[in-house]
Amino acid sequence: MAPYDWPIDTVNLPVMRIVTPKNEFMCGIYGMSFAYYSLKERLPVILTKIIDYLSREGAKIKSTHGASDEDIRSYIQYVTKLKNDLVTNKQYDLLTVDTPEARRWNQWIEALDIKHYFTNVWVFTECYVYRRLREGCELSKTLKNFDPFADQKQKSFEGSLELMCIVADKLVNMLSKSDKDKCKSDFVTLLKLCLWANKCDLSLSSGEQVFLNGNNADGKATASNIIDPFQMILDFKDKLLVDDTSKIVDQVTSKAEAMMKNLEANATVKYQCSCNRLATLAGITVCKDEPASAVDGAISSPPETPAAEATDVPCPTKMTSPQHVMFDIVCDNAGYELFADLCLAHFLISQGIVQKIRFHVKNIPWFVSDVTPVDFKWVIDSCLKASYRREVPQQPTEAAEGEVPPEPEPPRVISADNLRALAEQWTKYVDEGTFVVLHDDFWTSPHVYRDMKRHAPSLYRQLQYAVALLFKGDLNYRKLLCEKNVPPTSGLEAALQGFLPAPVIAVRTVKADLICGLPKGKWDQLNALDDKWMQKGDFGVIQYCGKVEPLKVADRPCDQYGDVCRGAGCGPRTDM
Known part of the structure; x- marks a missing residue:
């Protein structure tokens, strides 16, 4: 990509005044790359804002968390040292908290050939910084549940409340069972809404509030103006660089229909557990609890269980088809973006396309605005309690010459009535297990997704049961592309480098200088128009890879039970 105009420190840092070479990992040593700019400018600003927030809101934090002045001072000192280590390109420190996940982090750090902030791969350094921010809280007795980005996420939600009300008013008309053409059109529209x-990514803006097109400096719509996210889809049509939405809708709906028919055909058949065979292969004790019928190859009908309850399922290492038709969303930002994801999920359920939606979120505060389980609940609860209302004057209709001007139309009312109704249904979906929130440690690891099968085989297999995987945002996109600056015309399948658990849908506005799937010549054309187009989030892609790895019976017991596998089933669970 074209050189950037920020200052490049080649005196104090091991940096070259070049862009990231093709097929090389994104790294801070390339001074003309967004990786360098992020490590040198954006990330230090985010850390500085945490320090400022701790200093400014110390009384509030102490009241909320029962913290002492010493707790606040200690965390400030911790973050200050972390920032200094980053900007001076020190070696990574090992984590000092003693948990299995922290010990894994230390093993990953010790295994590195390059252990410095700027000279190691960009994604490792960024993930490491956010993991260290969490460690600073873990080391405190009172700040273990402290989220340094909570206020920013909540303000972002509040600034987007009118947008959510407008979307909610239109979504309610998409939920009734519709014909094939309308269903496809609405599905496409909601994918673009999610894009x-x-x-609204607070890590890109270094924590500053991000407002969509048309807002004024305070993030509010003007008195006579309405910002309509659905109109924005039309306005941004030329900024959607790769649009696979039609293919996605066709492929997802057809695959979901096939899976649904398969489930109905096998509704009375109990999956046979092959635990004895697997245990023998693994060299462990044969499962004593496996019923004789399973050993003999017989089948039986399962007892009927209410749909809302967790049900016994076969061991995941042995299932070769899912128990439900599921669509997975690997989330990015909280606030308005999560709201849009919930709208898509609601549509897929209400149209009967799938039976469950699994939301994969981060288990700790991450990249400023990423969704955590706390954020997920907070967004739905806040929608449920929303009390927004605004009257917008209609534009007067001009009368023809010599005619009496018509009576002014009544103002348009934007309210949270439908938003609350949607949130009430989302709450029920969560309670009954239709919406499932999952937070595997892998999502807050530094690993790219090509390596998921090695580092998190159970998660990889879990994803294989989905009808499709929707990956949201730039960090997910970078990890899908293995943090490599692939040629921009490379196809998504090649860029995934073997990460094929289920059909992959990649949805992101472009905020980092790596991309794939562009038409020939498009990348050069965009660079000629604006050499910073890849860092602004003004352009987007919705990409699809339908190639998948066949789901086979595993050759080892699952990680959850190992040599104490219980045989015919893994007990009650709602995520399968």
Whole structure:
């Protein structure tokens, strides 16, 4: 990509005044790359804002968390040292908290050939910094549940409340069972809604509030103006560089229909557990609890269980088809973007396309605005309690010459009535297990997704049961592309480098200088128009890879039970 105009420190840092070479990992040593700019400018600003927030809101934090002045001072000192280590390109420190996950982090650090902030791969350094921020809280007795980004996420939500009300008013008309053409059109529209909602990324803006097109400096719509996210989809049509939405809808619906028919055909058949065979292969004790019928190859009908309850399922290492038709969303930002994801999920359920939606979120505060389980619940609860209302004057209709001007139309009312109704249904979906929130440690690891099968085989297999995987945002996109600056015309399948658990849908507004799937010549054309187009989030892609790895019976017991595998089933669970 074209050189950037920021200052490049080649005196104090081991940096070259070049862009990231093709097929090389994104790294801070390339001074003309966004990786360098992020490590040198954006990330230090984010850390500085945490320090300022701790200093400014110390009384509030102490009241909320029962913290002492010493707790606040200690965390400030911790973050200050972390920032200094980053900007001076020190070696990574090992984590000092003693948990299995922290010990894994230390093993990953010790295994590195390059252990410095700027000279190691960009994604490792960024993930490491956010993991260290969490460690600073873990080392405190009172700040273990402290989220240094909570206020920013909540303000971002509040600034987007009118947008959510407008979307809710239109979504309620998409939920009734519709014909094939309307269903496809609405599905496409909601995918694009999810794309442009990804502009609201607080890590890109170093924690500053991000507002969508048309807002004024305070993030509010003007008195006579309405910002309509659905109109934005039309306005941004030329900024959607790769649009696979039609293919996605066709492929997802057809695959979901096939899976549904398969489930119905096998509704009375109990999956046979092959635990004895697997245990023998693994060299462990044969499962004593496996019923004789399973050993003999017989089948039986399962007892009927209410749909809302967790049900016994076969061991995941042995299932070769899922128990439900599921669509997975690997989330990015909280606030308005999560709201848009919930709208898509609600549509897929209400239209009967799938039976469950699994939301994969981060288990700790991450990249400023990423969704955590706390954020997920907070967004739904806040929608449920929303009390927004605004009257917008209609534009007067001009009368023809000599005619009496018509009576002014009544103002348009924007309210949270439908938003609350949606949130009430989302709460029920969560309670009954239709919406499932999962937070595997892998999502807050430094690993790219090509390596998921090695580092998190159970998660990889879990993803294989989905009808499709929707990956949101830039960090997920970078990890899908293995943090490599692939040629921009490379196809998504090649860029995934073997990460094929289920059909992959990649949705992101472009905020980092790596991309794939562009038409020939498009990348050069965009660079000629604006050499910073890859860092602004003004352009987006919705990409699809339908190639998948066949789901086979595993050759080892699952990680959850190992040599104490219980045989015919893994007990009650709602995520399968």
